[in-house]
Amino acid sequence: MGIPLSSRPARVIDLETMRQRQQARKRLIRLAPELDGLEMVYQLPDEPEAYYGMPLLAWGLRDDGDVVGLVPWMERLTPCQALDDPEHGHFIGYRDPETEELFELPPEHKVLELEQAAAYFDYEETESPTLIQQLPETQGTHALCMDEGDTPWQLKQVFGWRLYSDGAVEALLADERYVETTPILPGDACLYPGHSRHQVVYFFQRQIANRIRREDPETLEALALMVMPDTPERGDEM
Numbered sequence: 001m002g003i004p005l006s007s008r009p010a011r012v013i014d015l016e017t018m019r020q021r022q023q024a025r026k027r028l029i030r031l032a033p034e035l036d037g038l039e040m041v042y043q044l045p046d047e048p049e050a051y052y053g054m055p056l057l058a059w060g061l062r063d064d065g066d067v068v069g070l071v072p073w074m075e076r077l078t079p080c081q082a083l084d085d086p087e088h089g090h091f092i093g094y095r096d097p098e099t100e101e102l103f104e105l106p107p108e109h110k111v112l113e114l115e116q117a118a119a120y121f122d123y124e125e126t127e128s129p130t131l132i133q134q135l136p137e138t139q140g141t142h143a144l145c146m147d148e149g150d151t152p153w154q155l156k157q158v159f160g161w162r163l164y165s166d167g168a169v170e171a172l173l174a175d176e177r178y179v180e181t182t183p184i185l186p187g188d189a190c191l192y193p194g195h196s197r198h199q200v201v202y203f204f205q206r207q208i209a210n211r212i213r214r215e216d217p218e219t220l221e222a223l224a225l226m227v228m229p230d231t232p233e234r235g236d237e238m
Helices: 015-025 108-120 206-213 217-227
Strands: 028-033 039-044 047-055 058-062 067-073 076-079 089-096 101-103 131-136 142-146 154-157 160-164 169-174 191-193 200-204
Touching: 028 108, 028 131, 028 160, 047 067, 047 089, 058 108, 067 108, 076 169, 142 169, 142 206, 154 169, 154 206, 169 200, 200 206, 206 217
Parallel strands: none
Antiparallel strands: 028 058, 039 047, 039 089, 058 067, 067 076, 089 101, 131 160, 142 154, 142 200, 160 169, 169 191
């Protein structure tokens, strides 16, 4: 005969601890640049029949073994699968623009590359976050940097990306006062992680950044609206 439910010892489930463990398994542990022009395909809610393509910056291996495509989207280097929002868009899949093939899973050669690299660079865990990898920026991504108070916003070029042991990825920006040599490369002393100095770092594709620099009226109007409620930047319509 079974034990009555009322006499079983109560089991306390720490939901916060479980959430933290799940989040830890989602952390990125290795990056690989995307150098063959593969894209993320997404839809916007107000244009259900239109599809947009954005070049992938990199692929990321998570601690749970999943591999995800990564794009500079809004305020961070974002896994494509995280793009599932009624306002900001919905991830559809990956695309090879050369063959026009649409696929759901990362290419096998990228999965193998990441797994082999992660096995080779087997870093020991540390109490405080440490730098484990740097990638160069290959797409001309720019960052809109905003600070507290009346400090004017700055539009700065991204020169690289840093992956830390806690899974955080930071964009590398340049302090022009300390530029000694050009071109600026990851590892140069003038570079700093964006969030180490700026309250908000919001990413743009190169063509949008160029419109802002040219003070295109429509782009500046959209930028003014974006600074209040967040709205997404768009890639190239397919």
